[in-house]
Amino acid sequence: MNKATQLLVLLEENGDEIVAIESVVDTRDYEEGPDDKWVPIPGSGDKRCCDRCGRNHEIHWQVTVKDSGGKKESRVMGGGCAQQMYAVIDTKEVKSLASASISIKKMETQLAAYKALLDDYKKIKNTVERQSVPDIEEHPPEFSNLIKTLKIKVGQDKYIQDGVSKSQKESDVRRDLVSRYHDSKVLDVIKQKYSGSIRIGRFKKPQLLGLLFNSSLENRLVSNIKPLERSLDKQRTKLDKLQKSAVKG
Numbered sequence: 001m002n003k004a005t006q007l008l009v010l011l012e013e014n015g016d017e018i019v020a021i022e023s024v025v026d027t028r029d030y031e032e033g034p035d036d037k038w039v040p041i042p043g044s045g046d047k048r049c050c051d052r053c054g055r056n057h058e059i060h061w062q063v064t065v066k067d068s069g070g071k072k073e074s075r076v077m078g079g080g081c082a083q084q085m086y087a088v089i090d091t092k093e094v095k096s097l098a099s100a101s102i103s104i105k106k107m108e109t110q111l112a113a114y115k116a117l118l119d120d121y122k123k124i125k126n127t128v129e130r131q132s133v134p135d136i137e138e139h140p141p142e143f144s145n146l147i148k149t150l151k152i153k154v155g156q157d158k159y160i161q162d163g164v165s166k167s168q169k170e171s172d173v174r175r176d177l178v179s180r181y182h183d184s185k186v187l188d189v190i191k192q193k194y195s196g197s198i199r200i201g202r203f204k205k206p207q208l209l210g211l212l213f214n215s216s217l218e219n220r221l222v223s224n225i226k227p228l229e230r231s232l233d234k235q236r237t238k239l240d241k242l243q244k245s246a247v248k249g
Contacts, residue, residue: 018085020064021246022074024097024239026105028058032113038106052081059098093246100239107232111225118221121190125218128185133178152177154184 028045030038045058057078065085066072077085083094139149139161146163150173153159160180164173 016065016067016085018063018082019066019072021082021097021243022062022064023060023243024079024101025060025062026058026101027060028105030106030109032110038110048076050078050081051075052077052085059101061097093242097239097242097246100235100242103235104232104239107228107235111228111232114221114225114228118218118225120193121186121218121221124189124193125182125186128182128189131185133181136174136177150174150177152181154181160184 026040026045027048028040030040033039040058046060047056047058048060049055050057052075055078059079061077061079061082063075063077063082063085064072065075079094079098134153137151137153139151141147141163142149143163146165147170149161149163150170151159151161160177162173162177164170
């Protein structure tokens with residue numbers, strides 16, 4: 001009989017039982033898969049030997065165990081062993097605890113990825129905006145309601161342009177052209193740097209970048225970050241309530 005089996009037999013002979021779930025923590029790292037789902041990286045977690053069965057696990061259940069004499073101590077177990085030793089909660093409740101812990105880790109990883117991309121975007125944008133801008137060229141108006149057409153070169157035979165109408169201030173049109181020039185250069189840098197390695201919402205990066213204009217990358221990231229933060233707070237509250245309810249005696 002190995003040590004793990006001896007420990008299991010000893011625990012059950014002594015009538016030990018779990019009287020509280022202190023915490024449930026998913027220690028694994030996650031990455032974004034090809035189907036837009038965040039999945040655990042095999043073997044990336046902190047492997048811990050279960051105090052009940054001796055098997056290694058990466059989702060740690062910190063529990064309070066009381067022996068037949070009333071003595072309490074803290075132990076770390078896997079979800080299966082925790083459920084077997086804790087008669088008050090059923091399988092559904094154990095699964096809810098594990099599910100909340102896994103959801104939290106996924107959301108934390110996703111949120112960190114979005115925030116890192118947003119920070120990087122801001123740094124790239126700041127660098128680009130400090131660079132010199134090509135001269136804005138003036139051309140004859142392309143339509144009868146325009147005074148002139150303004151163009152700025154962004155690449156080989158590639159221009160951004162806009163017309164100045166009688167109701168507009170030319171300075172405003174010029175300022176908008178410079179802003180669009182910066183956005184174009186920022187997107188070029190991001191495309192080269194990431195090459196579609198991160199998804200934002202349902203869009204893969206190259207698809208998303210093709211739709212972006214006038215700082216909409218920043219807006220899109222922020223619009224994903226804020227609801228994700230709210231969902232993460234809700235999951236943490238849910239896990240906290242589940243853990244508090246999993247207490248007896």
